Amino acid sequence: MKYIIILSLFFSSLGFSQQNNLKSLNVSFLVKGVCEMCKDRIENGTIKLKGVKYVNWDIMSSNVSLIYNSKKISLDEIHKGISLLGHSTNKYTAPSEIYNNLPDCCMYETLEKH
Amino acid sequence: MKKSFNLILITFLLQVSISFSQNYIEGVISYENESGEIIPFPGVTVFWENTTVGTLTNIDGNYKLLNSSVSNKLVFKFLGYKEQIIDVSNKKFYNVTMMKDENVLDEVVVNKKRKTIQKSYFKTQNIINVSSEELLKAACCNISESFETNPSIDVSYSNAITGVKQVKMLGLESPYLLITEENIPMIRGASQVYGLSFIPGTWVESMQITKGAGSVVNGFESISGQINVELKKPYSDTPFFVNVYSNNMGRNEVNIHGNKIINEKLSTGLYLHANKNTSINDKNNDGFLDNPTSNAFNIFNRWQYINTQKGTVSFLGIRYMNDDKVIGENTEDVVFIRNPWKGEINTNRFDSNFKFGYVNPSIPYQSLGFQMAYSNHDQDSFFGIRNYNINQNSFYSSLIYNSILGSTLNKIKFGLNYSYDDFDEIVDKKNVFYNRIDKSIGGFFEYSYDSVDAVSLVAGIRYDIHNNLGSFFTPRFHLRYQPFEKSVLRLSAGTGRKSSNIFSENQNIFTSGRQIKISNEFGNFYGLDPEKAINYGLSFRQGFFINNREGDITFDYYVTDFDNQIVVDWETQGELSFYNLNGKSFSKSLQIDLEYQIIDNVLIKSTFKNFDVKKQYDSGFKQNPLTPKNRFFTNIEASTNEKENGSKWKFDFTYNWIGKQRLPSHTELIDFEGYSPNYSLVNSQITRVFSNKFEMYVGGENIGGYTQSNPIVGGYPFGTDFDTSIVYAPIHGALFYVGLRFNN
Numbered sequence: 001m002k003y004i005i006i007l008s009l010f011f012s013s014l015g016f017s018q019q020n021n022l023k024s025l026n027v028s029f030l031v032k033g034v035c036e037m038c039k040d041r042i043e044n045g046t047i048k049l050k051g052v053k054y055v056n057w058d059i060m061s062s063n064v065s066l067i068y069n070s071k072k073i074s075l076d077e078i079h080k081g082i083s084l085l086g087h088s089t090n091k092y093t094a095p096s097e098i099y100n101n102l103p104d105c106c107m108y109e110t111l112e113k114h
Numbered sequence: 115m116k117k118s119f120n121l122i123l124i125t126f127l128l129q130v131s132i133s134f135s136q137n138y139i140e141g142v143i144s145y146e147n148e149s150g151e152i153i154p155f156p157g158v159t160v161f162w163e164n165t166t167v168g169t170l171t172n173i174d175g176n177y178k179l180l181n182s183s184v185s186n187k188l189v190f191k192f193l194g195y196k197e198q199i200i201d202v203s204n205k206k207f208y209n210v211t212m213m214k215d216e217n218v219l220d221e222v223v224v225n226k227k228r229k230t231i232q233k234s235y236f237k238t239q240n241i242i243n244v245s246s247e248e249l250l251k252a253a254c255c256n257i258s259e260s261f262e263t264n265p266s267i268d269v270s271y272s273n274a275i276t277g278v279k280q281v282k283m284l285g286l287e288s289p290y291l292l293i294t295e296e297n298i299p300m301i302r303g304a305s306q307v308y309g310l311s312f313i314p315g316t317w318v319e320s321m322q323i324t325k326g327a328g329s330v331v332n333g334f335e336s337i338s339g340q341i342n343v344e345l346k347k348p349y350s351d352t353p354f355f356v357n358v359y360s361n362n363m364g365r366n367e368v369n370i371h372g373n374k375i376i377n378e379k380l381s382t383g384l385y386l387h388a389n390k391n392t393s394i395n396d397k398n399n400d401g402f403l404d405n406p407t408s409n410a411f412n413i414f415n416r417w418q419y420i421n422t423q424k425g426t427v428s429f430l431g432i433r434y435m436n437d438d439k440v441i442g443e444n445t446e447d448v449v450f451i452r453n454p455w456k457g458e459i460n461t462n463r464f465d466s467n468f469k470f471g472y473v474n475p476s477i478p479y480q481s482l483g484f485q486m487a488y489s490n491h492d493q494d495s496f497f498g499i500r501n502y503n504i505n506q507n508s509f510y511s512s513l514i515y516n517s518i519l520g521s522t523l524n525k526i527k528f529g530l531n532y533s534y535d536d537f538d539e540i541v542d543k544k545n546v547f548y549n550r551i552d553k554s555i556g557g558f559f560e561y562s563y564d565s566v567d568a569v570s571l572v573a574g575i576r577y578d579i580h581n582n583l584g585s586f587f588t589p590r591f592h593l594r595y596q597p598f599e600k601s602v603l604r605l606s607a608g609t610g611r612k613s614s615n616i617f618s619e620n621q622n623i624f625t626s627g628r629q630i631k632i633s634n635e636f637g638n639f640y641g642l643d644p645e646k647a648i649n650y651g652l653s654f655r656q657g658f659f660i661n662n663r664e665g666d667i668t669f670d671y672y673v674t675d676f677d678n679q680i681v682v683d684w685e686t687q688g689e690l691s692f693y694n695l696n697g698k699s700f701s702k703s704l705q706i707d708l709e710y711q712i713i714d715n716v717l718i719k720s721t722f723k724n725f726d727v728k729k730q731y732d733s734g735f736k737q738n739p740l741t742p743k744n745r746f747f748t749n750i751e752a753s754t755n756e757k758e759n760g761s762k763w764k765f766d767f768t769y770n771w772i773g774k775q776r777l778p779s780h781t782e783l784i785d786f787e788g789y790s791p792n793y794s795l796v797n798s799q800i801t802r803v804f805s806n807k808f809e810m811y812v813g814g815e816n817i818g819g820y821t822q823s824n825p826i827v828g829g830y831p832f833g834t835d836f837d838t839s840i841v842y843a844p845i846h847g848a849l850f851y852v853g854l855r856f857n858n
Contacts, residue, residue: 002585005577006530006557013528013559014515026476030164044566053521054479060168061161067477 024053027075028065030090031057031082032108038087041106045085049078064089140178141208143171143190155192155212163187163199229717230751231264233655233668235602238562238570238594239329240653240670242266244321250811250855251751251766251799255359255367255389257318257343258310262797262815263768265707265721265747266323267341270740273622274825274838274845275441275497276459277405278307284325284338284672285701285725285741289612289619290647292328292336295343296429297485297512298467299333303535304491304506306619308461312435314387314412316357316369319344326651326672327590327608330558330574331514333531334588337610337647338674338701347429348373348383348418352857361851363405364393380419387412396444397846400826402838404846406439406459425473433465441625442498443831455831457497457625465489479518479525486511497624498831503540504618509533519561527560527574541617542630548640552613554580570594582638583611600657600666607650614639614680616692623690627828627836633693639680643694646677665710674701676729684778685733688834697730701738715755721747737776740842742792744773760806766813768797775842782827783840790842793820810854819847 031042039057042064046055051072057064068078076091083092086102105111143155154175161168162185171177179188188208190198195212202208230248234241244264251263258279261267272280281288293301293310301309321343328340355371366389373383388411395404416431442456467487474480491506514529532555539548560574572592579585590608597603616632616639617623623630634641651672658665676699683691704724711717723745727738737743752765774789799813822843828835 002577002579003555006555006579009557009559009577010528010530013526024477040566047521047523053518054477055522056478058168060159061165063165067479 023069023071024067025070025075026065026067027078028063029079030062031064032088032094033057033059033062033106034108034111035059035105037103038106038108041085041102042082042087046078046082049073049081052078138178138180139188139202139206139208140176141210143175143177143210143212145195145212145214152211157192158195158212159189159191161189161191163189231719233666235596235600235655235657236566236570236594238564238572238604239592240325240604240606242323242325244323246319249315249318249321250801251768252315252797255365256311256315257313257321260315260318262770263749263766264323265705265719265723265749266325268723268745271841271845272307272839273625274400274404274822274841275402275406275457275625276439276622277408277845278311280307281310282741283323283341284649284674284703285727285738286338286674287619289614290337290610290674292332292340292610293343294332294340296345296467296469297332297342298487298510299335299533300343302335303508303537303615304493304504304618305463306615307621308437308459308493312412312437312461312463313343314369314385316355316371317345317385317387317414319346319351325653325670326606327592327610327649329572330560330576330588330590330608331527331529332512333533334556334576334578334586334609334611337612337645337649338672345414345416346371346373346383346385348381348416349375349420351383355855355857357853357855359851359853361849363391363395363846363849365389365391365405367853379421380417382415382417385412385414385416394444394446395846398821398823398825400824401443401448402455402826403441403444406441408437408439410437411435412437423475425475427469427471429467429469431465431467433463435461435463437461455498457495459493459495461491461493463489463491479516479522481516483514483516483529484512493618495624498627500542500624501540501545502542502617502621502624503538504615505538507534507536509535523563523565525562525564527558527562529558531556531558537615539617542624550582550639552580552582554578554583568596580613582613583644586611602655604653604655605651607648609646609648611647612645614642614645616640616642616680616682620682620690622839625838626690627832627834628684628688628690629834631689631691633691635694637694640692642680642692643678645679647674647679648677649674660710663711663713665708667709668705668707670703670705670707672703676700679729681729681731683731683733684739684839685731685736687778687780687837691732693732695730696732697735699729700727702726716750716752719747719749721745723747739776739778740790740840742773742775746771756803760803762803764799764801764803766799766801768795770795770797772843777840777842780827780837780840781835782824793843794818795820795844807858808854808856810852812852813850815849815851816844816846817848821845821847 033042039059042057043055046052051069054067079089079091082089083094086094086098088094143158144152145155147153156171156173156175158171160177162182165185167182169177169179186202188200188202190210196215198210230245232243249260252260258281261269261281268282269279272278283291289306324340328336351373353373357369359367368388370386375381391408397404412435414433419428439459443454445454469485472482487510489508494503510533512531516527518525535552537550556576556578558576562572563570574590576588588609593605595603632640637643653670655666655668679695679699681693681695706722708720727741748769750767754763756762771794773792777783777786777790796817797815801809801811803809825841825845826838828837
């Protein structure tokens with residue numbers, strides 16, 4: 001039956017997406033940054049850490065909210081991963097050689113928010 | 115729905131839920147100006163220290179913020195002012211005066227205006243976003259006219275009688291576009307010709323134009339592209355808006371919108387449009403009205419429900435419109451020795467739709483959307499001694515689920531669509547009756563690798579079961595490659611199919627005397643087969659800086675190749691034939707766009723287009739008639755600097771050069787030797803913005819006044835040689851208009 005193609009398309013996709021939600025944790029913590037460019041850097045870098053499913057960095061408060069799979073990555077590894085992007089978190093300070101290579105507008109140690 | 119729901123909800127979660135809750139802190143932020151007065155300070159960032167919870171002060175300097183359980187320190191920030199932190203105790207009101215930070219460097223003003231037509235470097239598909247501000251450039255009046263300042267879409271008159279403007283994209287007529295309203299297929303079937311003119315421009319919030327194969331989500335119908343129209347939303351639109359327009363051809367229009375936020379969850383909007391044209395214009399003295407006298411109104415009520423705690427959004431809309439046009443020979447002060455050729459087009463349309471979206475607030479990447487729509491479109495018309503009535507009942511519903519695979523880099527969408535259309539038509543002198551029901555159910559799946567890095571892609575497939583088209587797959591594919599920050603290459607390919615409504619899509623046959631011939635090939639559509647095509651193309655965009663000013667150049671090349679097409683053959687004088695394609699049919703379109711901010715506040719856009727649209731007619735392999743091979747377009751927009759109260763001047767100038775077009779043969783057009791002359795059109799508009807609330811505009815269309823000298827050929831209007839459809843240029847000369855907009 002041709003209708004089976006539609007139904008299997010639908011339900012197999014449903015199955016696919018459902019395995020996602022187990023072991024997911026929501027967290028939020030401080031990540032230092034200044035501008036839109038920092039936002040792109042932080043979000044693009046963090047989403048590539050294996051196990052991180054969702055990330056949003058808020059310019060106003062400098063807080064990152066993320067959802068991750070605790071079986072694949074620990075919170076500590078996420079903090080470390082973000083600091084290696086050049087953006088210090090409240091647990092790890094970014095290595096100065098990486099920080100110094102940040103774009104000028106992202107120098108959060110010296111700049112105001114803009 | 116889809117992505118926009120996510121966005122809307124996330125935004126609301128951040129803002130709305132905070133400001134509407136009960137335990138909050140509020141106050142007024144102010145600053146001292148040079149003369150020592152204390153002035154309210156809008157736009158100051160207010161947030162709880164070390165949290166994501168924050169807000170901005172409004173225009174009166176007020177802020178309102180939910181109490182925080184994790185912080186009791188409130189931070190106030192604004193660039194150039196000293197940051198202030200206050201300890202919050204039991205008080206509810208905290209007013210703060212911001213102090214200038216004398217240590218910061220002199221203020222650096224970054225002056226960058228948001229463009230009214232936006233192209234993205236990051237989106238995988240070739241989508242052009244048109245804002246409501248761009249729509250203002252063509253002050254009149256509905257969407258089909260608004261494209262005159264947009265180079266991606268071509269607008270031309272479809273005949274010399276009805277005043278209807280026809281849109282084309284990639285060299286193909288609007289039936290090959292999928293036109294949706296908030297992602298519900300809208301302008302199709304019975305409304306194909308007049309539908310775009312039934313959406314008032316002021317109702318539109320934005321439009322998204324997709325070139326080439328679109329997404330699979332909204333169906334299999336799009337062949338050359340998609341246009342999605344987003345209407346204004348009661349929650350975000352201004353509470354009250356009035357627009358009045360009047361032109362020297364006797365057309366008057368009024369638009370009134372009212373929106374009310376009933377409570378934090380529910381808001382409603384009422385949108386009214388009316389237009390009237392009672393003046394008799396026959397500027398070219400051919401005895402026929404240059405544009406119809408008309409009378410129309412359009413009323414739309416929509417409700418918006420948002421529940422941020424539960425993560426739901428819902429819309430309900432009801433709309434009714436009525437449009438009456440009178441066309442034909444000018445009978446005023448003229449004595450006829452025969453019956454005059456007259457006509458009427460009366461349309462009634464009812465629309466209703468319901469949408470529901472759900473995002474789990476703690477899992478923002480998963481969402482569910484459901485929408486359904488019912489419409490009835492009823493057109494009763496006659497043209498001389500020819501009749502055309504069509505009644506379409508249409509039901510559409512779709513269910514879509516968005517989620518991710520692993521992380522938000524890998525997104526998926528899947529869902530189901532169901533559509534039902536019932537057409538009743540009464541056609542021509544003998545009142546031939548046609549009845550057809552189209553039913554289809556389809557499932558789709560779309561995967562996107564959504565990265566802002568060098569490569570991203572969208573791949574979708576859908577499977578549809580249709581009672582008249584059969585069962586088939588529709589694949590669509592989009593790839594974006596961005597090797598450098600300012601260079602992006604996009605590729606796309608996909609198939610599309612269409613059931614044809616040959617009469618409603620080609621209503622200009624009725625304003626001619628041509629005899630209609632349909633070759634019966636035992637297909638499901640008037641004896642003809644469904645249309646099927648593949649579209650593929652690429653787009654390359656390179657951004658640049660010259661003199662520290664931004665610009666970019668875009669090359670688009672798209673090919674549409676028809677497997678089957680219903681050929682509308684105007685080649686023989688006195689006849690119009692419909693038949694299945696027997697041979698090749700293609701449209702190759704090249705477009706080069708150059709955009710450059712030449713000085714502050716002045717943006718120049720130029721476009722060159724080349725269309726190669728050919729098909730196999732019974733009489734040979736020919737270029738499509740009335741399709742210019744080359745076109746050139748330039749638009750200049752300028753404005754003065756905005757004063758503190760928002761007042762400014764805006765100037766807009768558009769130049770169009772339209773190359774020669776092949777004309778179908780007609781004995782009265784023998785002097786043209788088969789081709790129309792090329793010509794230019796100039797449109798311009800000046801807007802005076804008095805404040806954020808009030809503005810007035812004046813403008814002109816076709817200021818040079820170029821007109822076609824003989825748009826109506828064939829003499830005796832009841833004979834078979836009579837023809838009003840061979841139109842390559844404007845019918846009427848220069849048109850001037852004035853209008854005003856007020857919102858509160």
